Amino acid sequence: MDDVRWQKIPEEHRPEAETRLLDHLGKTRAYLFAIGECVDNEHGSSVLKQWSAAGHWIGNHTYSHRALLGRITPEEFESDILHNDEVLKKYSAFHKWFRFPMLKEGHTRTIRDRLRVFLAQHGYRNGAVTIDASDWYYNARLLARVERNHGFDVKLYREPYLNHIWNRAQFYDQLSRDLLGRSVPHTLLIHYNFLNSLFLGDLLEMFRAKGWVIVGADEAFSDPVFERHPDTAPAGESLLWALAKETGRFENRLRYPGEDDSYEKPVLDQLGL
Numbered sequence: 426m427d428d429v430r431w432q433k434i435p436e437e438h439r440p441e442a443e444t445r446l447l448d449h450l451g452k453t454r455a456y457l458f459a460i461g462e463c464v465d466n467e468h469g470s471s472v473l474k475q476w477s478a479a480g481h482w483i484g485n486h487t488y489s490h491r492a493l494l495g496r497i498t499p500e501e502f503e504s505d506i507l508h509n510d511e512v513l514k515k516y517s518a519f520h521k522w523f524r525f526p527m528l529k530e531g532h533t534r535t536i537r538d539r540l541r542v543f544l545a546q547h548g549y550r551n552g553a554v555t556i557d558a559s560d561w562y563y564n565a566r567l568l569a570r571v572e573r574n575h576g577f578d579v580k581l582y583r584e585p586y587l588n589h590i591w592n593r594a595q596f597y598d599q600l601s602r603d604l605l606g607r608s609v610p611h612t613l614l615i616h617y618n619f620l621n622s623l624f625l626g627d628l629l630e631m632f633r634a635k636g637w638v639i640v641g642a643d644e645a646f647s648d649p650v651f652e653r654h655p656d657t658a659p660a661g662e663s664l665l666w667a668l669a670k671e672t673g674r675f676e677n678r679l680r681y682p683g684e685d686d687s688y689e690k691p692v693l694d695q696l697g698l
Contacts, residue, residue, distance in 0.1 A: 426457050428486070428561075428616045442622035443472060447479050449626035454641030455481050457617060458524040458552060461488030461509035477518035482642060484522040484552050485509050492527040493661075499536050503543050510547070522552040522646070528614070528683075530660035537660040553651055553664040554614040555601065558593045560586065562686040564620035566693055583624050585696055587631050589689065590615075594632070600665050600678070609665070610645035 457476050463469055465488075473483055488508040491497045497505070506523065513519045523544055530551075531537035544551065563586050570577045594611070601609045615621055621628075629639055645651075655667035662670075662683040669675040680688075 445622045456642040458484040458486035460490045461512045483518045490526045492529045521549045523549040524552040528661045532659040534658045555611045556597045556613045557663040557684045560615045564618040
């Protein structure tokens with residue numbers, strides 16, 4: 426799970442939303458990849474302490490969440506990682522796993538390889554995603570509707586959101602089977618936001634009802650697939666997307682970027698959401 430920000434949600438409603446997120450997860454150990462500037466304050470510290478106490482893990486998502494897309498130098502990006510390291514290392518749940526903002530690992534092989542060496546030198550492993558999705562966009566659309574219409578029925582987003590996640594899970598799982606001959610233990614990218622405070626429990630139950638077993642992030646990351654370093658440039662996207670891209674055999678199935686609001690906007694527009 427990425428991020429710790431609530432955008433337009435009034436502060437008085439955040440505690441109940443944050444409690445719901447933890448309740449939805451139950452005993453399933455999740456990774457919260459925290460952005461330093463979002464948690465480097467009293468409220469953010471409280472969130473990380475609650476997650477630590479609940480048995481979840483915390484990872485590094487840079488201090489400022491600037492993606493490695495050419496608008497930040499490698500030196501600045503590395504400094505951003507180390508800055509966040511200083512913020513997070515005081516929490517018992519912190520482990521040296523790193524997730525690249527927007528899953529962008531460098532637009533050239535030179536930058537990509539430099540960051541791989543840097544992370545290894547500082548004891549970090551890549552908290553790669555196998556199932557990428559656009560929950561952040563569904564959340565943004567939902568917040569905009571709630572802001573325009575305070576009486577809007579947020580439950581109208583439930584089914585479209587679950588359908589979206591299931592669609593992307595099916596795509597990446599089939600890619601895993603065709604590419605590797607097996608279904609890997611998946612890591613699903615979703616965000617710490619209002620949308621998931623409403624529907625994360627339904628999302629997890631959907632997977633269980635369809636025969637999937639929910640495992641902790643630590644168990645998933647122990648699979649050997651997460652030791653692989655795809656040779657692609659621009660680097661990033663889902664780990665499975667990058668491994669498939671590396672082979673040159675799946676071009677007709679891989680779009681770039683792997684996930685984006687432009688793919689989901691027509692869906693929600695057609696639904697009037």
